Amino acid sequence: MDLVQLQRQLVDYKTSLYNEGFLDEQFTQLQELQDENNPDFVVEVVSLFFEDSERLLNELTKALEQQSVDFKRVDAHVHQLKGSSSSIGAQRVQKVCIAFRNYCEEQNIEGCVKCLQQVRHEYSLVKTKLESMFQLQQQILSAGGSIPM
């Protein structure tokens, strides 16, 4: 695939991520904060998000496996996940977190377990998509091109 095709593919891919609600305006803001002096800003922040989310998902699994679930603790983790997903523009993850927090407030264990499954699913989707996007960007850069914004 030549450079122009790659660049077009990237634009189309990004557009689809926004259209399908995986990413929102906040992701655009992140990109706008990247410049020649901070060329890896977006990748760095997203990597932090991946690490942080994985930690939180593990904590959530453990917390919901307890005999007596500590809903305050569960809620605290979901609050963090909601915050970080909002900060990078991972809209679908954020939306599940909102529902998740409601179940925590209701102390609804079934609802929480369901949401955990959902949030794992959404997280894994957005992770795969962002990684594909970064790979595409890297291909373009390696071919000597620039990233269309």
Added chain:
Amino acid sequence: MGMATQTQFHVLAVDDSLIDRKLIERLLKTSSYQVTAVDSGNKALEFLGLNDNEEDEERNSSVASDDQQVRVNLIITDYCMPGMTGYDLLRKIKQSSSFKDIPVVIMSSENIPSRINRCLEDGAEEFFLKPVQLSDVSKLKPHLMKGITSKETKSNINKRKGMEEIHSPDRTRARYSELEVV
């Protein structure tokens, strides 16, 4: 950094989220501010040299102004943090004789009017909803500029001993303008 005129404003950012710290740092640096980011209210107080002991505070604050080690022009803090909340930090800053004039801005992911009002009533200059945008950061400038007259004059007094006489009317003016600001 021994000059009376500061070329860059120094912002102390407080947030327990690593991602949000990285974000706020980038937002502030893009706006040409010098940034120190810490992950808790306690670390923020430590950085400022503010301890619970009033005696220490006086000693630390005089050390700070002599060496210009810690010069913070604005504090921006998350609201929801384990241990000391951003609101607790705001109160501690406003209760401190050395630091009460530093403008404090609160950030929160939750849009709770009673929370927002309480923070503003208790001395916060602004309340930003997260995720914080560049347009929010542009609102910091007037608060930073407000502090510049009194602070610059104070530092002139410390640094330019020879011109002390000339500067004492300025010092009085600075006091009055501080009162006006408060």
